[in-house]
Amino acid sequence: MKITSIEAFPIRLPVRRDFKWAGLREDLGGFVVVRLETEGGVIGWGEATPLPDWGGAAGRRGGETQATVCAMVRDVLAPVVVGLDVSDVNAARLAMDRAAIGNSYAKLSIDIALHDAWGKVLGQPVYRLLGGKVRDSVRFAHMVGLMGHAEAMDEALGALADGCTALQIKGGVDADRDIELIRELRREAGDGVFLRLDANQGYRTARNAIDILARLREAGADGCEQPGANMSSMAAITARGGLPVMADESCWDAVDAMDVVANGAADWISIYLAKAGGFVGARKVSAIAETMNIPCDVNGSIESGIGNAANLHFVLSQPCVTLPSVIPVNAPAGSHPCAYAGNYYKDDIITEAMTVRDGHIFVTEAPGLGIEIDGAKLAQYRQDRG
Ligand SMILES: [Mg+2]
Structure with a gap:
């Protein structure tokens, strides 16, 4: 055709x-x-x-x-x-x-x-074109943006009340704020919630980041995403082993993934369809991670219902994606299943809300991405x- x-x-x-x-x-x-x-x-x-x-x-x-x-x-x-x-x-x-x-x-x-x-x-359905399912649903993480302590606590606890079991906390600007937020969230949320701090390169140097990661670990974080701003600092931070380190900005495509592996620059990789230019490129990153036993998540830039349907099919089909993924829950106005969790937009161009249960998102068996556009x-x- x-x-x-x-x-x-x-x-x-x-x-x-x-x-x-x-x-x-x-x-x-x-x-x-x-x-x-x-x-x-x-x-x-x-x-x-x-x-x-x-x-x-x-x-x-x-x-x-x-x-x-x-x-x-x-x-x-x-x-x-x-x-x-x-x-x-x-x-x-x-x-x-x-x-x-x-x-x-x-x-x-x-x-x-x-x-x-x-x-x-x-x-x-697209997941069959990608090799079929290795899991039935996607455990999703809610992203809590850069905001003050009280606001961030409200946003995070709201998402947990919706049934979400994982949080990605944006930070990297003020390490003391990040550490205190993680500490209070761990205290409020208990041990079952996955907490990762995304520094977006903000801790800059390895020396600075190694100290901060030790404190984040003590406060109760499960991992830190992109603490450093280049491959050598990421490798130095990862080598200290204080807290699992995830490569996001450092890993766009298969060449980057090979460099991350060769340099020991992360424990985890954050795969985006976007960074790799689509399914064809992202499958190569996924294959490297799977081969090298690197756990991954699938993340993005808070897509609408089309991009997220693509993300969901990818997660279902890729063995290495074992970490909670920062994937929004998309829904037309008035039909969002959650007040906070995965709820970033007031409306969407897809006709039906995504299905959420017990902190997981499910896809339909309909052909293609399984969505209809309004x-x-x-x-x-x-x-x-x-
Ligand atoms: Mg990130």
């Missing part, structure tokens, strides 16, 4: 509250949606959540924006993918890589749409039409 058209356009969803992390200056909520069509009228949906100030460890990757992703898709990537068969996901990635280096968010948006359409053509909502939130 040949691909006949690929269209990209910007949308913006209303946020429930302000969410920030170290280094993030933009407001969340801006997306690019991709609509891919095949001969016979099968539609595949894709998404990217680009951020201009999200660019890898020590800024080694280029940030992307809604405007750059739309332009790359329209002018550079769609022209080399249109005409391929919808199952040609590897050929599509090769063609996109030949057309432009980098631009992983733009490639991601097409790669997701391709997989959605391919699944619909076959009548199979055309009226899409029109409402499009930013390129008045």
Whole structure:
């Protein structure tokens, strides 16, 4: 079934509250949606959540924006993918890589749409295209943004009251604040809750970070994400072994994953479909992690219902993803199952709320990503039409 058209356009969803992390200056909520069509009228949906100030460890990757992703898709990537068969996901990635280096968010948006359409053509859910299920649901972590102590406690305890069993606490700006927050959360939440502090490179030097991680461990953290700002500091921190270290900014693609392994620069890896440019790239990162016994989570930039459906299918199919994943729960206005947990947007462009039970998200068995798009909502939130 040949691909006949690929269209990209910007949308913006209303946020429930302000969410920030170290280094993030933009407001969340801006997306690019991709609509891919095949001969016979099968539609595949894709998404990217680009951020201009999200660019890898020590800024080694280029940030992307809604405007750059739309332009790359329209002018550079769609022209080399249109005409391929919808199952040609590897050929599509090769063609996109030949057309432009980098631009992983733009490639991601097409790669997701391709997989959605391919699944619909076959009548199979995407997780089957990725090798089938190794788990039935996804244990999700709620992200608590950079905010004051009392506010962060309210947000975190609200998420736990919703049944969520894992938290990612954003920090890295004020270590004393981070440590006290972890200490009080551990006291309030008990031992069963998974607590990880994401420093977003904010602890900077290895010497500084090693001291902070020892204190975070004593306060009750289960792990620390990206304490250092480069591979050598990450390796030095990991070597001290005080607290498991997760590579996020330091690990975008398979080459980075090999470097993390070679340098002993993390105990855990945070896989994003976006950093790796889609399923095709992320499967390579996952294969390296699985081979080297590195536990992973799947994270992102708080996607809408399309991007998160893709995340969920990926988690179901990948053996190495054994850690709780920072994946939102997407739902149309008025139907969100949780007051706090996974609840970042007041509305979504998918027609049905994701299913949540006991701190886990479930996917449907419907073909492709298993979601339906609400055309009226899409029109409402499009930013390129008045
Ligand atoms: Mg992170």
